Amino acid sequence: MGAGILGIVCAASVTIGSAGAAPEENGQHCTVNVGNKEEKCFSTPEAAQEYAAVRIKDDALGAQTEVALPTDVVIGTLFKDYRYGGGSITLWGSRPCGEERETGFYFNLPDDWKGQVSSVQGWAECEVTLYSRPYLDGVASPRFADLTPVLEGQWNDYAESIEFR
Template identity: 30%
Template sequence: MARAKTGTGRLRTRTAAVALASCAMAAGLTATTAQAAQASETDEHCVLDVSTRDHTCYETLAEARQQGRRIADTTGELIGATVFEDVEYGGSSLTITVPEPCPKNDEVDFWLDLDDYWQNRISSVQAWSTCWVWLYPDSGDRAGPYKENHPDVGGYINDRTVTVGLS
């Protein structure tokens, strides 16, 4: 069930550990028993369109991915990246859609300043399509590019990201 998220308020959805494990497997990930045990009733799985800034949340990662693909089919948008609150693709997730494949032009083409909920929470990332993911802490430095899936972004940037760039 989709739930719109407006402003910077926090919308939390309920999900069970079993649902998280099923979603991870559906996404092609290996879910461990420890990951399933970490699932929280407050996890949310959202899709954010960088073009329109529309932000919709779902109860499961599978629903969010399905919606991201639906956006791609109907508007030409693509999934550019998914970022996760916890290592090993656990916790809440934010799937970011972009209007076109990321060109390889030595520039960051799409920017997302994270809302209050997502600031200083990212611990793992998945790059989609042709996009590379860059993570920026408040200091202005950056980490990346993450050109593929990274179950742990590393100690330097873990829980320090305030802006995501896609190139």
């Protein structure tokens, strides 16, 4: 729950000053809807997070209360570099992951991202597991329940698909 609330607070805090950013075809900070695969890219991570964050519905305390649209919950962000640097992909889905910890969402990395992820953030109560092959196949990482600024050992620059549960 803490990461979900923190995600809402963080996403809201980075949007100041970037209102109205237009998507770019070649931007290195993208957003992807894990349901319909809609993708939009931006030149800054703040613009990408703002675009995704407008899909979050929250109460006055900043806690997730409900999902009103099929694309309004940010579930995670992947980064090419340690400590949330480099290019990024912010993913959103139809709901928070919840306490059941069954697979809520998965995402096959695009070819230019395979073997490139060095830090991850799970939002909306989602824990993150990395896999060495597409479609959650191959070797699975331990579950990352918290924000993970550094993927160490074999998981740095290794994943080809990501599971959110």
